[in-house]
Amino acid sequence: MLRWTLIFLVIALIAAVFGFTGIAAGAAGIAKILFYIFIVIFLVSLIMGMLKKG
Incomplete structure (x- = not known):
C-alpha cells in the first residue's frame, strides 16, 4: 500500500x-488517504504482534 x-x-x-x-x-x-490507511494498518499489526508475543 x-x-x-x-x-x-x-x-x-x-x-x-x-x-x-x-x-x-x-x-x-x-x-x-492511502498513507493514513497504511499508518493505521501498520499500527494495528504492530499492536497485534505485541499482544501475540506477550
Whole structure:
C-alpha cells in the first residue's frame, strides 16, 4: 500500500510541474488517504504482534 502512496505522490508532483492543478490535487488527496490507511494498518499489526508475543 505504501507503494501506491508513493506512485500517487509522484503523479501529483509531475502533474503540478506541468500545470495540471486538478489532477495534482486529486492525486495528492489519494496519496494522503492511502498513507493514513497504511499508518493505521501498520499500527494495528504492530499492536497485534505485541499482544501475540506477550
